[in-house]
Amino acid sequence: MAETVPVRCPACHREHRYRAPAYPCVCGAPVTPPLDRHCSATPVSHRVWQDDWVTVRCASCGRSGEWPRPELGCACGTVLRVPVAEGPGPAGPDDGTDQGPGAARQRFTPDARDATAAIAGAAEATAAGAAAARQPFRSVTIRTARDAVTATALYLRWLGYRDVRRADQRPPSGIGLAARGVLAQVDPAVRPAALRDVECLWLTAMTESADCLYFSLAGYATDARARADALGIPLFVLDLTGTPRPVNTPADALDTSGTKKSAP
Numbered sequence: 001m002a003e004t005v006p007v008r009c010p011a012c013h014r015e016h017r018y019r020a021p022a023y024p025c026v027c028g029a030p031v032t033p034p035l036d037r038h039c040s041a042t043p044v045s046h047r048v049w050q051d052d053w054v055t056v057r058c059a060s061c062g063r064s065g066e067w068p069r070p071e072l073g074c075a076c077g078t079v080l081r082v083p084v085a086e087g088p089g090p091a092g093p094d095d096g097t098d099q100g101p102g103a104a105r106q107r108f109t110p111d112a113r114d115a116t117a118a119i120a121g122a123a124e125a126t127a128a129g130a131a132a133a134r135q136p137f138r139s140v141t142i143r144t145a146r147d148a149v150t151a152t153a154l155y156l157r158w159l160g161y162r163d164v165r166r167a168d169q170r171p172p173s174g175i176g177l178a179a180r181g182v183l184a185q186v187d188p189a190v191r192p193a194a195l196r197d198v199e200c201l202w203l204t205a206m207t208e209s210a211d212c213l214y215f216s217l218a219g220y221a222t223d224a225r226a227r228a229d230a231l232g233i234p235l236f237v238l239d240l241t242g243t244p245r246p247v248n249t250p251a252d253a254l255d256t257s258g259t260k261k262s263a264p
Helices: 112-127 145-159 195-207 222-231 249-257
Strands: 004-008 015-019 053-057 064-068 071-073 079-081 175-179 182-187 211-216 235-238 244-246
Touching: 071 244, 145 175, 145 182, 145 211, 145 235, 145 244, 182 195, 195 211, 195 222, 222 249, 235 249, 244 249
Parallel strands: 182 211, 211 235
Antiparallel strands: 004 015, 053 064, 071 079, 175 182, 235 244
8 A cells, every 4th residue: 555645735834644646557566656755745836747757666567657746736726746755666577668658748739629539538438437326536647738638528527517528619728628507627737827817717607607617737826716716616736647636615515526417
């Protein structure tokens, strides 16, 4: 079982208990990044794509793969990078078949075709379980903007929204998704979402008599978080495992109970 370590947010001084997620090696064994409890977590204020990955060697087969660097979304809106005890790891066979996600690493390049294909893939992936009871959320590792859209579409369906599609009106930044009664904005930028981004989403949702949700890869500026709290907009941070993390009370409530507006 992965080790749990204490993590203190340097922005609001909240204490968290964090356990690194496990990833499946190509051999089938779980791989967990080793956490360094002697170093402090650092806020992610500017993303450098190469720094978002860490090399971890599988203890079972010895293969080295690149996996998302551990991160934690604090309730204050700060995204924290949890330190990893990096090293060569245990020796083992290496047959050159490393299939870690670093092999397909790309820059974020969102466009309409990627968004449409991602939504279609998300719908297909969840269609078989649509009529089943709400199961634990399963997502996709985020390497590109398309992956971020796919993860968000999967999450919206998991919450109970149906007919997830690309929004008719393109937002000023990021990618817009729509479902029955809701608009969602996916922001894969490497800077925190700004106040204007949140306000534009809210105004667009108001004109369509819909609720709205915001999904950001890099967190939120302080004034954007405050405005979202005042307007009741659920805010989520997408970590690199593809799991949306609630960062305010409306998001917590939605993540816990799901929506009751879904169609049968």
